[in-house]
Amino acid sequence: MIELNDVTKRYPGGHEAVSHLSLGIGKGELVFLTGRSGAGKSTLLKLIAAIERPTSGSAVVFGQNVGRLRRAALPYFRRNIGLIFQDHKLLYDRSVFDNAVLPLHIQGVTGQDAAKRVRAALDKVGLLKKERARPITLSGGEQQRLCIARAIVSRPQLVLADEPTANLDDAYAGEIMDMFRAFNQVGVTLLISTHDQELIRRYGGRALTLAEGKLA
Amino acid sequence: MKAWLEHHAHSLRVALGRFRDAPLAALFTVLVMGVAITLPAGLYVLMHNLQQAAGGLTPQAEVSVFFKLDATEQTARRLAAELQAQDEVAGARFVSREAALERMRGTGLGEIAASLEENPLPHAVVVTSREADPGALSALAERMRRHPEVDRVSLDSDWARRLAALLRLAGDAVWALAALLGLALAAIAGNTIRLQIYAQREEIEVARLIGATDRFIRRPFLYFGALQGLFGGLAAWLLIGLLQRLMQGSVAELAAAYGSRFQLAGLGLQEGALLLGVSALLGLAGAWFAVIHTQRALNIP
Numbered sequence: 001m002i003e004l005n006d007v008t009k010r011y012p013g014g015h016e017a018v019s020h021l022s023l024g025i026g027k028g029e030l031v032f033l034t035g036r037s038g039a040g041k042s043t044l045l046k047l048i049a050a051i052e053r054p055t056s057g058s059a060v061v062f063g064q065n066v067g068r069l070r071r072a073a074l075p076y077f078r079r080n081i082g083l084i085f086q087d088h089k090l091l092y093d094r095s096v097f098d099n100a101v102l103p104l105h106i107q108g109v110t111g112q113d114a115a116k117r118v119r120a121a122l123d124k125v126g127l128l129k130k131e132r133a134r135p136i137t138l139s140g141g142e143q144q145r146l147c148i149a150r151a152i153v154s155r156p157q158l159v160l161a162d163e164p165t166a167n168l169d170d171a172y173a174g175e176i177m178d179m180f181r182a183f184n185q186v187g188v189t190l191l192i193s194t195h196d197q198e199l200i201r202r203y204g205g206r207a208l209t210l211a212e213g214k215l216a
Numbered sequence: 217m218k219a220w221l222e223h224h225a226h227s228l229r230v231a232l233g234r235f236r237d238a239p240l241a242a243l244f245t246v247l248v249m250g251v252a253i254t255l256p257a258g259l260y261v262l263m264h265n266l267q268q269a270a271g272g273l274t275p276q277a278e279v280s281v282f283f284k285l286d287a288t289e290q291t292a293r294r295l296a297a298e299l300q301a302q303d304e305v306a307g308a309r310f311v312s313r314e315a316a317l318e319r320m321r322g323t324g325l326g327e328i329a330a331s332l333e334e335n336p337l338p339h340a341v342v343v344t345s346r347e348a349d350p351g352a353l354s355a356l357a358e359r360m361r362r363h364p365e366v367d368r369v370s371l372d373s374d375w376a377r378r379l380a381a382l383l384r385l386a387g388d389a390v391w392a393l394a395a396l397l398g399l400a401l402a403a404i405a406g407n408t409i410r411l412q413i414y415a416q417r418e419e420i421e422v423a424r425l426i427g428a429t430d431r432f433i434r435r436p437f438l439y440f441g442a443l444q445g446l447f448g449g450l451a452a453w454l455l456i457g458l459l460q461r462l463m464q465g466s467v468a469e470l471a472a473a474y475g476s477r478f479q480l481a482g483l484g485l486q487e488g489a490l491l492l493g494v495s496a497l498l499g500l501a502g503a504w505f506a507v508i509h510t511q512r513a514l515n516i517p
Contacts, residue, residue: 051425051517072429074517079427089422093237106428108219110226150426 001027001158001189002048007057009043009213017043019213020057025191027157030184032200033193035210041193044210045160048191049081050074062157079107082151082188084161088143090135096122096146097131103154121153122146125179141172148179152188159183161192165199177203224435231439234412245408245444250451252401253495256394258456261483263386269478279343279353279360280370285336287365292339295363299343304353306346313337338367398498401448405441405502413437413510424516437507438500445499449492456483 002025009018018040025031033041046052047059050066059066062080069077090099100121104114122128125145127138135143144164151159161180165173177199184190194200200207209216235242281299283292292310299308311319316337320329345353353371360369413420420433460482471478483491 049425075424075427075429075432078425083425089418089425091419091422093419102423103426105226106423106426106432108223110222154427 001025001029001062002191003058003060004047005058005060007047007054007059009040009047009052010055016213018047018054021214022057023208023215025189027189028184028187030180030190030205031192032203032205032207033191033210034195034197034200034207035216036195039210040213041195041210042162043213045162045191045193049083049160050077075106079103079154080157082154082156082159084144084147084151084159084164086163086166088135088147090143090146090150092134092136094134095131096127096133096135096138099135099146100131100149100153103150107154109154117153118149121149124152124182125149126175141168141175144168144172144176145179148176152183156188158189158191161190163193163195165194165196173199223432227435227439230436231443234436234440235443242444242447245404246447246451249401249404249444249448249495249499250455252397252404253448253452253491254455254459256390256397257452257483257491258459259390259393261456261460261481263383263390265480266386267383268481278345278371279357281341281343281360281366282368282370283339283365284367285338287339287367289339291365292341295365296341299341299356302356304346304356306344309342309344311340311342313339316340398494401445401495401498402502402505405444405448405499406506407502408444409437409441409503409506410510412440413507413514417514420514421516430511434507434511438503441503441506442496442500445502446492446496448499449495452495453483453488453491 002023004021004023007018007021008016010016021040021044033044035041043052047054047066048061050061050069053067062077064077066077091102097115097118100118101114104110104117109117119128119131122131125148127142127145127149130138130142135146138146144167148161148164151161159180164180165176168176173196180190180192181203281295289312292312296308296310299305313335316339317329317332317335320326320337343353343356357369357371360366423433460480464480467478467480
């Protein structure tokens with residue numbers, strides 16, 4: 001599903017966040033991406049989601065060469081990916097429900113259809129009772145779960161999570177990992193970046209360790 | 217098709233929601249736009265009224281033949297019929313002395329007419345030319361002058377032409393002003409949208425990351441721009457109505473002083489609809505320009 005071939009990402013100023021990296025991730029895998037801060041985890045996820053383009057090498061996702069996608073094609077490519085951000089990127093001017101429904105509206109699903117799917121997603125992350133609340137009134141763990149609900153509401157094939165448990169205490173982190181495990185069991189491919197080695201030891205699965213932009 | 221319509225309905229709802237979220241700011245912008253539209257539209261209305269007041273003044277070449285006071289109606293009518301038969305003549309209208317007095321009463325000189333002991337006006341024939349060229353009738357006017365029963369002949373197209381030219385000039389000025397203020401309108405609309413886009417940068421970024429097309433992101437802003445223009449046009453329509461009401465009294469007084477029953481006309485339904493349409497289009501154009509430009513400047517991947 002994801003094929004990286006000798007990918008390098010150099011930012012203006014010369015910093016090489018990812019350097020000659022090659023890796024492959026198959027359909028239905030659950031993969032942890034680990035390493036210290038600044039090892040290139042976030043950049044790697046951005047390259048896969050076509051938020052950044054590789055300076056050299058090729059990144060092929062769903063059979064499409066991400067570096068060569070035209071701007072007009074990006075939205076349709078991204079609709080297959082659920083993105084979970086460390087800082088949630090929620091919209092604080094609208095309710096929990098309206099945050100979660102955004103991907104569906106973007107894809108042209110509205111009305112009862114959308115409402116049903118949003119409630120199903122909110123139910124999965126345990127926020128069904130708070131659909132009318134504003135995100136700002138939610139705890140950190142709840143905000144992260146809302147971000148997850150938004151990422152899965154449109155049933156993407158691939159979920160990319162950037163440090164989803166970084167700001168959470170262990171109990172919350174465990175809940176969220178259980179959720180990811182459940183998605184994986186219904187066939188979703190997940191790539192989760194974390195610097196929490198303990199978490200990986202506890203949950204097992206394939207782990208890729210990055211150091212200075214290379215696989216260690 | 218249904219999905220597409222729902223998409224648009226959704227964008228419209230989002231745009232209306234933005235008005236609801238910042239009613240005061242929206243009100244001010246709409247007012248500014250309303251005033252900007254009122255200026256040329258109000259002038260247009262004024263011009264229209266002036267043309268109405270100058271009513272029926274065609275810049276056609278016209279020759280008025282006035283008979284001697286003792287000429288009979290029969291003589292005058294016969295001459296009118298003769299003139300009518302000429303090639304260069306479009307029409308020869310006989311105006312009797314009584315009809316002339318009646319007309320005088322109707323055109324603001326009523327009091328003077330009422331004070332007259334006997335009718336001083338002669339029979340007349342008004343000849344209009346087939347062509348606008350005043351020279352066409354000069355030979356005919358010359359011939360009429362030599363007729364024994366005719367007192368005076370006047371070739372009186374000049375002042376009508378001057379008035380028409382003046383009105384045309386003023387009309388052109390209205391259009392130039394309308395074009396300038398239309399540009400200002402689009403700029404105001406565009407700037408509001410630009411600020412809005414910067415304020416909603418975060419939302420645009422998130423939407424883009426979860427698969428929104430540029431068009432999806434643009435659409436609510438475009439609707440907002442068009443609605444803003446539409447509301448601005450509506451405000452202008454109301455303002456013009458208000459001004460018309462305010463001025464109605466003094467205009468009626470002025471008209472009465474001239475013995476006329478002239479009434480100030482407002483913006484008609486059709487003209488009003490056109491005003492709304494053009495304002496909405498200008499709002500949309502401004503929004504379009506701002507959105508394209510700002511989207512590029514933000515450079516969200």
